[in-house]
Amino acid sequence: MTVIVLQKEAYGVAIRKELQERLNTSVSVGSVQSALKRMEDKGYLSSEFGEATAKRGGKRKKIYSATPTGQTVLVQMKEIRSGLWNSMPPFQVDFS
Amino acid sequence: MEFHASFPSRLQLSMQTPEQSSPPRWPLALLRFFIRDQYLEEIEGDLEEVYFEFLEEHSKRRARWLYTLEVIRLFRPNLVKKLLSPTLHIHLDMFKHNLTISLRSYWRQKSSFLINLIGLSTGLACFLLITLWIKDELSMDKFHRHDAELYQVMEHITGPNSIGTTTNTSGPVASTLVEELPEVLAGVTARTKSINPNTLSVGDVNLKAKGLYATKDLFRLFSFELLAGSPDQVLLDPNAVVLSESLAKRLFEQASNATGQSVELAHETALTVSGVFKDTPASSSLQFDYVLSFESWSKEHTWVNEWNNTHPQAFLLLDEGTNIDLLNEKIAGYIGRMTEGEDDHRQLFVRKYSDNYLYGGFENGVQSGGRIEYVRLFSLIALFILMIACINFMNLSTARATRRLKEIGVKKSLGATRGSLISQYISESTLLAFLSCVAALGIVFFALPQFNLITSKELSVSFDAVTIGFLLLTIVGTGLLAGSYPALYLSSLKPILIIKGTLKSSWGEIWVRKGLVVVQFALSVILIVSVWVVYQQIQYTQDKHLGYDRDNVLLIEKEGKMQIPETAQTFLSEMKRLPGVQGTASLDNTMTHSDWRTNDVHWPGKDPADHTAFEVIQVDYDAIELLGMEMAAGRSFSRTFGSDTTAIVFNEAAIKYMGLEDPVGMRLDMWGDSPEIIGVVKDFHFESLHEAVDPMIMYLGDRGRYMMVRIDGQRTQSTITAIRNLYLEANPGFALDYQFLDDEYAALYAAENRVSTLSRYFAGLAILISCLGLFGLAMFSAAQRQKEIGIRKVLGASYIQLIRLLSLDFTRMVGIAILIGLPISYYLLRNWLNTFAFSIDLQWYFFLGAGLLALLIAWLTVLLQMTKATRVNPVESLRNE
Numbered sequence: 013m014t015v016i017v018l019q020k021e022a023y024g025v026a027i028r029k030e031l032q033e034r035l036n037t038s039v040s041v042g043s044v045q046s047a048l049k050r051m052e053d054k055g056y057l058s059s060e061f062g063e064a065t066a067k068r069g070g071k072r073k074k075i076y077s078a079t080p081t082g083q084t085v086l087v088q089m090k091e092i093r094s095g096l097w098n099s100m101p102p103f104q105v106d107f108s
Numbered sequence: 109m110e111f112h113a114s115f116p117s118r119l120q121l122s123m124q125t126p127e128q129s130s131p132p133r134w135p136l137a138l139l140r141f142f143i144r145d146q147y148l149e150e151i152e153g154d155l156e157e158v159y160f161e162f163l164e165e166h167s168k169r170r171a172r173w174l175y176t177l178e179v180i181r182l183f184r185p186n187l188v189k190k191l192l193s194p195t196l197h198i199h200l201d202m203f204k205h206n207l208t209i210s211l212r213s214y215w216r217q218k219s220s221f222l223i224n225l226i227g228l229s230t231g232l233a234c235f236l237l238i239t240l241w242i243k244d245e246l247s248m249d250k251f252h253r254h255d256a257e258l259y260q261v262m263e264h265i266t267g268p269n270s271i272g273t274t275t276n277t278s279g280p281v282a283s284t285l286v287e288e289l290p291e292v293l294a295g296v297t298a299r300t301k302s303i304n305p306n307t308l309s310v311g312d313v314n315l316k317a318k319g320l321y322a323t324k325d326l327f328r329l330f331s332f333e334l335l336a337g338s339p340d341q342v343l344l345d346p347n348a349v350v351l352s353e354s355l356a357k358r359l360f361e362q363a364s365n366a367t368g369q370s371v372e373l374a375h376e377t378a379l380t381v382s383g384v385f386k387d388t389p390a391s392s393s394l395q396f397d398y399v400l401s402f403e404s405w406s407k408e409h410t411w412v413n414e415w416n417n418t419h420p421q422a423f424l425l426l427d428e429g430t431n432i433d434l435l436n437e438k439i440a441g442y443i444g445r446m447t448e449g450e451d452d453h454r455q456l457f458v459r460k461y462s463d464n465y466l467y468g469g470f471e472n473g474v475q476s477g478g479r480i481e482y483v484r485l486f487s488l489i490a491l492f493i494l495m496i497a498c499i500n501f502m503n504l505s506t507a508r509a510t511r512r513l514k515e516i517g518v519k520k521s522l523g524a525t526r527g528s529l530i531s532q533y534i535s536e537s538t539l540l541a542f543l544s545c546v547a548a549l550g551i552v553f554f555a556l557p558q559f560n561l562i563t564s565k566e567l568s569v570s571f572d573a574v575t576i577g578f579l580l581l582t583i584v585g586t587g588l589l590a591g592s593y594p595a596l597y598l599s600s601l602k603p604i605l606i607i608k609g610t611l612k613s614s615w616g617e618i619w620v621r622k623g624l625v626v627v628q629f630a631l632s633v634i635l636i637v638s639v640w641v642v643y644q645q646i647q648y649t650q651d652k653h654l655g656y657d658r659d660n661v662l663l664i665e666k667e668g669k670m671q672i673p674e675t676a677q678t679f680l681s682e683m684k685r686l687p688g689v690q691g692t693a694s695l696d697n698t699m700t701h702s703d704w705r706t707n708d709v710h711w712p713g714k715d716p717a718d719h720t721a722f723e724v725i726q727v728d729y730d731a732i733e734l735l736g737m738e739m740a741a742g743r744s745f746s747r748t749f750g751s752d753t754t755a756i757v758f759n760e761a762a763i764k765y766m767g768l769e770d771p772v773g774m775r776l777d778m779w780g781d782s783p784e785i786i787g788v789v790k791d792f793h794f795e796s797l798h799e800a801v802d803p804m805i806m807y808l809g810d811r812g813r814y815m816m817v818r819i820d821g822q823r824t825q826s827t828i829t830a831i832r833n834l835y836l837e838a839n840p841g842f843a844l845d846y847q848f849l850d851d852e853y854a855a856l857y858a859a860e861n862r863v864s865t866l867s868r869y870f871a872g873l874a875i876l877i878s879c880l881g882l883f884g885l886a887m888f889s890a891a892q893r894q895k896e897i898g899i900r901k902v903l904g905a906s907y908i909q910l911i912r913l914l915s916l917d918f919t920r921m922v923g924i925a926i927l928i929g930l931p932i933s934y935y936l937l938r939n940w941l942n943t944f945a946f947s948i949d950l951q952w953y954f955f956l957g958a959g960l961l962a963l964l965i966a967w968l969t970v971l972l973q974m975t976k977a978t979r980v981n982p983v984e985s986l987r988n989e
Contacts, residue, residue, distance in 0.1 A: 024154035025161075041154055042181035049147065049187060061150075071153030 023062065023073040024048070048076060056082030131159045132172045135179040143187055151182065202528060203535065210536040213512070220504050220884055225544055227880045230873055231497025232541075232548035232586065237559055238490035238870075239578075240552075240567045245483050249393050249462040252331040254425055257293075259432075259458040261285075261422035263443070264473045266453040267720050271473035275301065275421050275464075278443065279412040281456070282323070282422035285442075291435060294425040296329050298322035299405065301421060303396050307667060307842050308349075309372045310359045314841055317355050317397035321405040321420075327385070329425050330394075336367045337383020346404040348382035349373070355397045356384045373400070375668050375841045390566045393465045415446040424458060432458065453719045477943065482863055489867065492631045493874050494586065499624045500881035501537060501590035506597055506621055507888040513601070520603035529599035537591025541583045549579075562865050564858075593620065625885065625918075626925045628878045629962060633929030634936070635871035636958040641937045641950065642864045648948045649857055655792020656699065657736030660824070661849040662817040662831070663698060668842045673810040679838045680815060686834065688820040688827030694728035696812035699735075699794050700852045709805065710777035711766045722762060723794060723802055726809040732757070732789065734818050742772035742787030745808045753808055755786040762803030763788055783807070793946075796856040800945040816849075875962075879969045882918065886970045890914065890977035898982035910978045915970045922966040926959040933958075 028044045051057045062073040078086070136152070143151055155178060162171035214221040252258055261281055265272045282295030299321045308315050326332075327339035327350075334342065335353060342350045349371055351359065356366040366381045373379055379400070388395050402420070406412050412419050426435070436457045444452030469477035519529065552569060560567055569575065597620075669675045673694075680692040696704070705721035732744040740760050749755075756778070763771050775782045791801045819827045828846070835844040854861070890897070897910060905913075934950065941947040 024150060025157045028154075028158070040181040041151070041158055041178045042184055042187070045147070045151055045154070045182065046184040046187055071149050071156065073153065074150040 023075050027076070051082070052076075055079060056085055131156055131175050135176045139179050139182065143182065147187060151187070155179065202531070206532045206535045207539065209515075209532065210539050213536070214540075219887065221540075223880050223884045224501050224504060224540055225547065227500040227877045228497045228541065228544035228586070228590070229547035229551060231493050231877055232544050232582065233551035233555065234493045234870055234873055235490045235582070236548055236552050237555065238486050240569070241559075241563055241565065242483055242487060242490075244391070244565055244567055245466065245479065247391055248465045249391070251389060251391050252329075252462070254329060254331070255462050256460075257426045257428060257430075258329060258461040259424045259426055260461045260464060261424060261456060261458055263418070264455040264457065265719070265721075266455065266473075267718075273470035273473060274418070276418040277420065277422050277456070278415050278418050278446075279406060279420055280415065280446075281442075282424065284446075285422075285424060285439065289435070289438065291427045291430040292424050293427055294325045294328060296323050296325050296423045297402055297420050298326060298423070299402070299420050300394055304665065305845060307374050308355070308359065308398065309375065309841065310369070313359055314843060315355070315358055316843065316845055317352075318395070319398045319400055320394075320396040321400050321402045323402045325425075326399060327383075329423055332388060332392075333386040335363065335384045335386055342383035343399065343401050345380070345382060346401045346407070347377075347379050348401055349379040350383040350385055350399040351381055352387045352397045353384055354387050356381070377404075415443060416451055418454075423461060426458075479859070482859065485863070486866070489635070489870050489874075492635070493870060493877065495589075496628050496631055496874055496877050496881070498586060498590040499628050500877060500884065501540065502593045503621055503624050503881055504884045504888070505533070505537070505591075505594040507885060512598075516598055516601060517603045520601075526599045530595040533595035533598060534587060534591045537594070538584060538587030541587040541590065544586075545579060545583050563862060621885075622921055625882065625921045626928065628881060629922050629925030629966065630929035630932070632871075632875050632878045633926050633958055633962045634933040635867070635874050636961055637930070637933040637954055638937060639864075639867050639871040640954050640958060641941070641948075642860070642867060644948050644954075645941065645944070646857060646860055646864045649797050649860070649944075649946075650854070652793075652797065652946065654699075654853075655737060655790055658699070658849045658853055660819050660821045661735070662819060662828070662846045663849055663852065664815045664817070664835075664844065664846045666694075666813055666815060667845075668839050670815070670839055670842075675838070676815060677810060679834070682834060682838070683817060683831060686827065686830045688823045688830065689817055690820060691730060691734040691818040693731035693734045693816050694810050694812040695731050695814050695816050696726035696809070697794060698814065698847075698852050699792075699849065700796070700856050706779070706805075708779055711768060712776075713767065720765070720803065723804040725794070725804065725806050726812050727806050728808070728810050728812060731816065732806070734816060735792075737792055738790045740788045740790045742785070744787055744789070745806075749786075754781060754783045755808065756783045757787045757789055757806040758785060759789050759801065759804040759806075760791045761801045762805065765803045778805075797946040798944055875965060879965055882966055882969045883973060886914075886918065886973040889917070890973055894977070894980070894985040897977060897980070898985035901978070901982045902986070907978055911971065911974050914974045914977070915967065918966060918970045919963070922963050926962055929962075930955045930959060 024041065024044060027048070028039050028041060031039050031044065048057065048059075052059060056079060057076050058079050059074045059076045062075045139152060139155070140148060155175065158178060159171060159175045162174045165171075166174065249255075260275060261277050263274050263277055265274060279297060282297045285292045286295040303318045303320055305316045305318050308317055320326075322343065324340065324343040326343060327334055334350075337350065342348060351363075351366060351371075353363045356363040359371065360366045360369060363384050366384050369381050371379045371381060385399075411417050426432075439456045439458070441452065442456045443454040444450075465478075466480040466483065467475055467478045469475065469481075471477070516529065549569070556567060556569070666676055670679065676694060680694065683689050683692050704724045706724050707719045707721045709722050727745065729745050729747055732739075737744075742757075744757060745755065758771065768774065771785045771788060774785045776785070789806065793801060794804065795802075817831065831846075832844040835842075893914070897914075900910060900913075934955065937950060941950070
């Protein structure tokens with residue numbers, strides 16, 4: 013999802029930053045990278061090398077984008093989740 | 109490093125922003141090591157970006173720490189390189205397979221395996237022993253902390269015909285150089301060449317110990333560790349003495365309470381112990397038990413403070429990065445300036461102190477030879493022996509290959525690649541090298557005590573990382589060397605030919621195999637001749653008539669009361685009355701090294717620029733007779749002539765040098781006097797035979813440092829006991845310390861003797877290993893020609909005919925080896941003998957004998973095997989077809 017949100021700027025550091033801001037907790041480079049790689053292996057993400065900047069010591073960025081499969085899976089997941097949400101009974105707060 | 113290559117822009121970019129700090133280095137290296145290559149660029153870039161974000165928010169240290177933490181958190185299974193790739197499994201399996209095959213082939217061919225094992229392990233053992241020795245030699249004197257800046261002052265002395273080089277220099281040299289040259293930080297003047305035993309006593313304990321006189325900075329320049337006392341304090345007081353730990357223990361029972369106590373030197377000087385140093389290590393060429401202040405010696409020998417006289421040694425501590433050539437240029441004419449031109453033939457120069465041990469030889473002012481020659485010689489021998497052993501393995505395994513051809517053929521037709529076959533043979537030879545190395549280590553442990561005895565070293569094997577690395581390197585190196593040829597050769601064979609059985613040994617292969625045997629035997633022949641000649645030369649030096657009779661002569665150094673000439677005279681005449689004593693005299697030289705020289709001799713027709721120094725020996729009445737020297741002209745010193753105190757005796761070399769005719773009765777200028785030449789003694793050797801006999805003067809005096817006693821060789825022991833008792837009475841507090849003159853002489857050739865003994869052992873081993881190889885080959889060739897032998901026997905060939913047939917090949921090989929080996933050995937030995945001024949001539953029979961010996965040994969080896977082969981009943985060998 014974050015990848016799609018960021019569109020053209022979806023590379024490791026930006027994704028991490030975005031996640032950190034939204035989740036309000038620190039996320040390590042390792043966990044972001046390992047998740048990205050896992051999703052790429054499953055065919056949900058595709059990637060290509062972007063430009064190098066001085067800030068990165070001359071190394072290229074890898075820009076990620078969601079594949080059609082990835083997008084379908086995302087939609088499916090959302091449906092499953094909303095289905096689950098819908099079938100959930102309203103919260104009952106017990107004050108006794 | 110390939111990572112850098114793939115990011116060419118990175119370097120440029122980081123050069124543009126040099127002020128920016130880059131991420132810490134080692135986590136980055138770690139990252140590069142474990143992250144999969146295809147992810148590396150991206151992740152490394154990400155991390156770098158993150159790092160700069162950290163830098164904006166936190167301190168540099170914290171940023172670095174956070175970065176490192178991020179790197180560690182990247183250890184995730186799907187990001188990390190695969191440890192066990194599928195191909196590795198195959199390699200491991202193949203390795204196991206190779207191991208099994210190797211072990212099986214060893215088991216099947218026990219005799220050639222044993223030959224290989226014995227050959228390689230003895231070869232490796234020699235190699236390891238020699239390596240130990242070389243390592244020790246190379247590390248001599250290198251333990252000093254200031255080794256790189258520690259220099260010794262030396263002098264080139266220009267004579268009319270040649271330049272001599274010496275470590276003796278003038279007393280003030282070190283201190284003056286420290287004062288005048290800023291690059292000389294400190295200096296020490298010491299008597300390192302005259303470390304003589306002296307008596308130290310505490311109460312009733314009298315001990316003989318070897319001492320050194322040195323100026324105050326000895327312990328600052330040299331890293332002899334002080335257990336008590338501080339390096340810049342211990343030698344300040346002229347009455348101070350610094351003891352070695354073991355000497356302190358023997359004198360005071362405990363080394364720790366020695367400091368501050370008093371010790372008596374030679375029963376006359378009271379000294380105070382100012383410090384204790386750890387016993388001088390075996391890796392130091394300077395060995396001493398105690399140190400006294402140089403001032404305490406120089407105040408009694410004031411001549412040492414004059415620039416004209418040379419005696420002590422000088423050492424300098426130079427500033428780091430001093431230009432030595434420049435310094436040498438500066439000090440070259442120093443002595444000439446200091447003596448106002450009087451001694452301008454003496455040229456000062458410095459050289460690294462630790463170089464003196466290995467590179468001690470000088471010839472005509474140029475460094476040449478020294479102990480390094482023996483190091484080189486033995487490195488060569490070690491390599492020779494290892495090579496011979498490896499050649500054995502190569503020969504036997506190629507020869508044996510015919511037996512394994514089917515194995516190779518099957519493997520190849522089943523699709524084994526050439527690489528896998530090569531790796532099989534290499535692993536086989538490496539395994540054998542490993543087994544041999546284990547056996548060799550066993551041999552080394554067993555032989556080390558004996559080896560230490562011969563080399564007079566304290567070598568030991570320690571299993572530190574370097575040693576283990578070296579052993580592994582040796583194993584792999586030997587494995588590769590020994591396995592390379594069979595591996596390359598066998599793997600190149602065509603499977604179709606092998607299986608059809610039409611494979612014939614190619615000419616090339618036979619030539620290589622024969623060539624290897626030739627090399628082996630050529631090396632053995634060189635070793636045999638060398639051992640023989642070295643032994644002959646040593647014998648020659650031991651037996652050569654030196655111009656005096658050195659057997660059964662005791663040398664006693666004068667100590668205590670004996671230093672008073674009258675007491676010594678009384679003792680000498682009392683000794684003469686003892687049964688078994690044939691003569692006594694006083695003398696100032698041990699007849700083994702140059703001790704004292706003077707250039708203050710003036711004769712008519714002398715070139716004023718001639719500074720040749722004459723050796724000076726002070727002798728007493730009877731000394732010339734006691735040593736059995738012969739007079740070439742005139743007479744020797746005699747009590748019947750009253751005027752002999754102003755008389756001198758020259759040797760023939762001196763008379764020849766001065767060009768005097770009819771010298772007896774002449775008077776010449778010497779030491780401000782005009783002594784009369786009363787006789788000419790025939791040349792005798794007062795130095796090692798490496799040196800020619802130099803001009804020499806003898807003058808009469810009773811202040812020589814030694815007393816000489818010629819005793820009856822039949823009752824040595826009882827005579828010495830009688831002398832000892834007499835000595836105790838005459839010189840209480842001093843134990844009799846004597847040496848035999850011939851021992852002193854033998855010590856001159858200690859290095860040569862050692863080389864002779866060692867090379868004898870190593871040559872023996874080399875020959876043994878070569879023979880093992882030849883034995884194996886003979887065995888193989890007999891097995892191959894079994895059928896031929898059978899048929900010939902059936903047809904009526906006699907034993908002799910068969911042997912001739914079979915050994916012809918080997919005889920030819922050994923013959924060629926001899927032809928190659930002899931000229932090389934001639935050349936090598938000619939060079940070695942040239943280092944002696946007096947040497948044996950190389951006789952033709954050394955070479956003929958060595959050649960015959962090699963041939964004989966080879967024949968015997970082959971015969972042993974061939975006899976067995978020809979004894980086989982032809983029915984046995986022809987039955988299966």
